[in-house]
Amino acid sequence: MSKILIIAEHLDGKLNSSTARCVTCAGQIGADSIDVLVLAADPAGIAAEAAKIDGVSNVLAVARAENAHALAAVCAPQIAAAAKNGYTHVLAPSTTFGKDVLPRAAALLGVAQVSDISAVEGAHTFKRPIYAGNAIVTVEAPAGQILVGTVRTASYAAAAEGANAAPVQALSLDVALPSHTRFVELAQGKSDRPDLQSASRVVSGGRALGSSDAFKVIYALADKLGAAVGASRAAVDAGYVPSDLQVGQTGKIIAPELYVAIGISGAIQHLTGIKDAGTIVAINKDAEAPIFEIADYGLVGDLFKIVPELEQAL
Template structure:
């Protein structure tokens, strides 16, 4: 009998959409039970959101003051304790998941499976390697629990709103480590959609030319209600902050529409957008690699084409 425990990711009392994507992967395993585990100092609102996700059997909650901030050293022992009796433990392959899942795997004495992009069987998975240039099939040992991170760009979010799973509080008799403490969280604030969950993304590259010129990208993104991204070259040049970077060493995204402006299309960048629905490329170099993967390509000066597009949109 297979039972899957999905670790909920949340911040400021809100459930991250990546959790619903991890649930989609769990559903693909066709288990008997899918439970979502919420660890927080205040679980009510988060648990209520998790209970609405289609496919979730139960929402388990652990309320402790130590869980006010998502510290892997604190959360992992609690997750490992709850995981007893589960055949799988899934977490989204986000900064949060990549931080906490290896600790859980170590505590359970198993090897972690990373970035699951498809399910071939209850213990057979596919994941990308070599910057997404190859896909490898991984066979996990059925005799042991599977601890895995889910490549969120490869999975649509499970439907939300129709379900009403029961919420069950847990009381864990376990001492959590005190050697790690929360100091502060620094993150960029923006009124634009979140880059990793947005349906539309407009990204700029080295071809934009400068930090000041990047306003063209921001303005166009605001015009169409899109999130803003950037290539590593644009980030390294100081045009935009690091949190906007898309690609192998940045964020892996899968929007319905991705517009690459002034981006040549290095393989590291393409790795981050391979699961996008429609890719539009705008570049003055007609031989740029980005055009090999683009569904729609415009060759020309972005500073002329973008105003024309804005005018056409109205």
């Protein structure tokens, strides 16, 4: 019998779509019960959102002032305590949040973590990418202990809203929380464009743009498409755009319906971050660029000529 606990990711009172993607993964494991744990100072609104996800059995809401901000040192003891209530699996998204908090919870539970689950082979057998996505390895975890794992959310579609809301239960955890870690501030980029990790369309630029000023053509096309803006690591390292726009192994792993790569050669680290995209369009003057090997559509030519023409046509 599999009983799965999913750790909800949220910010500013809103549930992140990565939680619904974890529910899809949990459903493939064949769970008898899928519960969502919400840790917040005021979890009511977030819990109500989680309750609407199709496949969720129960939502467990923990209201503590210490949970006003998602600090790994504070969340992990609560996750470990909740997991001991008969759960066989504990899952969280393989995002900055999940990568920060779940290893701590695994350590408190005395188990090893399975990271970046991209496919389910069995209740304790999974596939995950290694070597920057160049290979996929099958991992089997011991069946006699709690399985703690992060889910590669780009590999799963978000579970839809169900017809009926799952029950929300207030959960009280008798656990002492550490005080050595405190929240100072959250520096967060503001943009009118869609969020890069959840956008259905993304337009990315690479080093071939040549300058931050030239990135205007990327922003203009993205605005025409209602898309988020991304960039290769080379463009970020060159200072053309801020690091929060970086797509790839050391940036954001995304799976939009449409990904447009402009002036991006296609290093393996970048391709790792976009391999789950629905349709990939590449524009590059080098016909031998690796990006064309995975692109569904390719345009060989000068991006400064092609992109304005494409924008005009749109």
